[in-house]
Amino acid sequence: MDRLSRKNLRGWIAYACLGSVALTGCHPVDRFHAWRDSKSVSYYQDFITRIEEPVPSSCMQTQVPETLNPFAIENPSELPAMELSLQDAIQMALQNSEVLRNLGGTVVAAPQGLPTQIDPALTDLNPLGGTQAALAAFDATVNSQLFWQKNDLPQNFSPSGLPPEIANLLGVFAFNQTLGTNINQIQKRTATGATYALRSNIAYDRNNRPNRKYESDFSGFLEAEYRQPLMQGAGTTFNRIAGPNGVVGQYNGVLIARINTDISLADFENGVIRLINDVETAYWELYFAYRALEAQISGRENALRTWQRIRELQKVGYRGGEADAEAQARSNYYLFASQLNDALSGTNGLYAAEQRLRYMIGIQATDGRLLKPVDDPIQAEVMFDWQESLSDATNRRVEVRRQEWTIKRRELELIAARLNKRPRFDALTRYRYRALGDHLFGARNPNESTDSFFSNLGTGDYQEWQGGFEWNYNVGLRQASAAVRHAQLNLAREVAVLKEQQLRISHDLSNAARQISRSYEQMQINYNRIEADKLQVEVLRNRYEKGLININFLLQAQQQLANSTSSFFRSLVDYNLAIRDFHREKGSLLNYNQVSMAEEPLNGSMLSGAYEQGRYFTPRDNPQDVIVRDRVSAGPFDPTSVGTPGQGTFGASASMLEGSQDETLKGSPMAQPSSQGFGASGTNPSEIRPPESNLETMPK
Template sequence: MTSRSITKHSLCAIALLAFVGCASRVSVPPSAVSSILAEVTIAQPDLNEVVQGDAQLGANTPFSIRESASPDASTPEPWDLTIDQAVQIALANSTVLRDLGARVIQTPGLTPTIYGPAIQATDPTSGVEAALSEFDAQINGDLFHEDNDRVLNNEFAGGGENFYQQELTRLESSLSKQTASGALFTLRHNFDADLNNSDRNLLDGRAWNWNFEGEVRHPLLQGRGVNFNRIAGPNATPGVYNGVVIARLSADVTVAQLEIALRDYLSDVENAYWDLHFAYADLKVKQQARDRSLNTYLLLKARQGLPGAEDDKLAQAKEQYFRFEQDVQNSLAGRLVVGTRTFNGSGGGTFQGTGGVYVNERRLRLIMGLPINDGRLIHPSSPPTDAPVTYHWNDLVSNALARRTELRRQRLNVDRRRYELTASRNFLLPRLDAVGRYRYRALGESLFDHNISPAGTATGTGTHEWLMGLSLSYPVGFRQAHSAVRNAQLRLARERALLTELERQVVYGLSNAMAESDRAYEILRTALNRENAAKEQYEILAGEAQAPVRQFDFNALLDSEQRYAEAAGDANRARVQYALATKNLNFEMGTLLEYFNIHLTETQSAAARMTSPTPGRQIVRSVVDLAKAPFSGDKQHSEPTPANPQSGEVIAVEESILGESEINAIIERELAHEASITRGNDLDAPIGSPSDHTF
């Protein structure tokens, strides 16, 4: 066959293969497609189960102005709530540390919960227990049995047999322990039981070859020392440090983050409380202004046609009445705008004063973890304080720099980077280990037998072996180690720079908070004086309007009504601003939890069960013990009996190491919480006159 014919046949074969490949199709029966789709169908939740489990969330219709204006509407059941009770209920429902935004919907994974420290402590890769597990004793073992039947071309490979047959049992076991100094101790036991058909064997039957071995490996340079192993761990590599010290610092950072989240949460609880307080006060002002404008309109209506009561002035009075009526409706229902919340201008929250009873009442319920609609209407009963408070600037700064949680968290990060730098310098040393090994080896006709009788005479086979030496690993140039040290230095410099900037930010926020406190107090005094002056002007003009004269200053009366309403509203705004300024100053100083008389502890305190000598709020919550306690579900919608401010009673909420009976009791209580809403009797009872909540 010539080369041309070979080429022609090759081209024909390639074309045929290409045609077959392009025209090939795989037909799948319709039944197979249906079965595949049935297997990959996305599972849907059981809607009946969801509705039944969360029936209490939507059992009641939300309050609205249309419902309140209906002739069939019933008066909402009032619930007078103090700020102490609001904080206690919020803490009892604080499994999820909520905010007044939509973070839990937008980014639920970033929403803080009380499980944060426990999750970090039990992390199997970076937790404290995970770091300690590197020093746990390790047992390893392999046990195999082989049945070999081989035909060998070379009889020397088969011990003089071309048809080699063998039954082999092998055991390799070891016990090792890593110490904090870096040394590794190992005990080994190995044996093999060999039965084969070779005629070159010393023993005719099954031969047991076994040994005991002990080994010590101790680092002399890299990896040596308790300090390095506590920081980086015994199996650390450059840039990866997960020793006990680092794990503990990570746990402390998580606890600090929980404290920050709890502080922000309580700050938002008080923000929502005073927003609702202002909404009620603003509604009352708008109602009074509406009633005054109605009286003015009726007065003009009675004088219609006389000088000063012309039709245009009557229409103007009617317009002002409806303007105030519109304000009343907005003050009752509210608009869906951003309310007062943390870090909306200031750290603790700048007062927005948007008003709206229904909206702010739902917002307070949301942040407290209560059912959004339960048929009751919360009424804040704690008045804002107007007492002057003076501060010493140097004490404020020193307290803020020492107690602000963000600074404490950043100092922990600086300590971590400092430890990492110390550990990284250890990798600039070569790996030089001192190794020592001792082995006792024997051969016998049974396990642990060290005697054989090949010629009828017992012969001992026990032998002693030992090894001593050095093991060296030397990366020329230490390129990775130098890079790790430089990286650790840069990370440490970054954390220190952030710490300095955080301190500046804390002083800046504290300066603003102190200046805002002074401003709020002076504005409160001015607003009260302005309210009194506006009230005096209105009363004078209203008295003149009632006098039997033919003409009075109608425009001045309408203007005084509006000025009086604005002055009263600004006075209410100033009261709440001053109350929030006091809270925000403690926020910036890092003493907000102490301001609420709340303490985070790692152990149960006996004092937490005793009566507090002074009135206040004290919630003792364990953080570390939550990692040791069993998971018992989310405690939602609980309303504990509040502490009595007169007797100083203390409520303690804590998790600790529990026994089996306590665990079962907790599980039963959690199931009860999921089935129904548990309320305290004294919180359910309405306090005050129902007329206070009738609109």
């Protein structure tokens, strides 16, 4: 082996060793182990392992720092009162409802599922499946490319044995080139699935080939292209449902996106209904808390007077002042005092109920004032037309309308799946103008047609065209057939869910009607209990003062009077809540509380588009020749139209709704509730049936 071979061998061995080391990687040697047994952790390790606290820059100041100390055992009569009607409570709740609250209070534990005012806007502006995203698929797209490059390419060419003249004509050993490329394209897709494209391609070329006319030149073309699907992907129906870029089983068209927005609006309306439902619950529960507190105060005062009477008899030694009687009266007094404390500061007491109402209307927990309801609950009997109410509940309720939107979406998906069960067959045409020029602009030599690129392009001397068809077929269409069957099953499922919802709604409405009758009857019974207990207390007090009965009978009668008074107001509140529940189950709770909803006003560009589209709705000279497509929507829906005004249905008149349009709060950014004026408890007294003769002793 010669010296050169041995040198090459040593080099290859060295390279192999370096490669083996590189493949194994590097591993630092851990030389220090003392810190593993150390009892104290270093400051740096403690610093980098601690939990950080975020400092967001978009947080706004809230009313929480303004909250005062909560009320506990203060006397409510000594606190400044803030009189509040149910109308004002609902209006404040709607104005302060960026997040639609509920009495469950899940905003801290599970904030992800809370409905907010901006949820419809989030759905509509979703960049993946929103309305604007679906429309963006039909926007024109502009693509532009500009590249500059230098090429130095060796050639497999040998001029040996050839005359110099021929060798120069055949080529050079190294190909040197300066190349610039500019490609511009504008493309537009239509609702029928067709694609228009206008494309330009200009290349600058300067190289060392010896047989060129110009040392450098500009070459390229300008072409127009049109592609029209004839089977799969063709037609406005498919493209409006599935979108032009849709795949099998995925439907992202503008109709689907708009239905998703309508479903989100229905969810928002449902959240507003729950908000109003909870506000009314909190309002009447606070009313009951005041009445229950008054009943306990009255019972405590009666117990105190009885105890004081017995102590006076005990001091003078008269009959009735026995020690056991005094102890029983004192125990009864402290029993009322304990119940009074619970009615004031307990879990279901006055201050707790007042704070729940404060939370629902969106104000701080304590501001030094005490909320006081000023509206009186309904005491007269309210009657509803059952068949009309059942029809409204099963057809116009927001949950039913939401499910109907879902069914409409499934129907459109089935249509798109059937239209997609076809081969891909496209017609394609292309027309092209080519040109060549020594310069890009401006002709130096008018007699030379190829002196300027754009001048040569304008002459149209070099034209090309292409036309034909493209065919793409998946044998058996297995995936498309599965998509059709999947869409059919989805539609069948949603129809079954709608039927089940209507059945459940009919049961809930029946139970709500039963609760109205039960609570009204219970209210009469409890009022009669009050009258009987009042008479019983007076009779037993007189008999006890005469020494005819034991003190226990009087104390029990006083306790029964307090309980019957509290039970009456409990049944009165339950009666009003039962009426509220019936309207909620019927789907007319917004109408009952005079709340209307609307999407935000159109902006300038949308108004101009509406003006342009308005000409399609003008009367035609020959309306029989106008082609009307199947409607996706049944038209605008007003939630306040559920439940027509009548006996027992506290609806707004048409003039009231028309006159209060200026007060409707438009949604931001999509939809927002508003509160309009209504009477006490949302009722019109002229529409309430007067009490019957057996209720003439009902309190006024």
